[in-house]
Amino acid sequence: MRKLMLLILVLSTLQLSACTLFEKVNSSFDYANQATEHINKLSDFAERAPQMIKDAALNPESKQELENQLIGIKKDIEQFNLKSVPTIAKDIHQQVVDKNKVLLDEINKVVVNGHLALDKLQNSQLITTISDITILLNRIKNLGS
8 A cells, every 4th residue: 555655656746847948948949939029020020120110211100100109119128128037048038128129229319209210210220139049049049959
């Protein structure tokens, strides 16, 4: 009877350990997907930005759309920076957060009092900053594998 109880205890412990390991892997995978989605959104914006800036210089509606996108990106960044992160991803998350803060500063320089200052955007480091963030993508993808 003692051996059976000991066996049940050992098996239960192993099962709990396996569940904990599964939760950690799943959490890392979820974070990797969320971070990849975040960076891909930024990258997509960076690819479209040069044409959007040209269009905004000629068309008030395009300027308003660009302004709305920048405000949306700002909100996305602020939400991403507050994410709960698995232990294994804390270092890479902090690097993304640090770069996101630089990007927020850039956005705040070009969106003044809720309005896009197109001349400031044209002379900003916004696209370069987004490129710096996308460099982290490979490390993030490795979290999910």
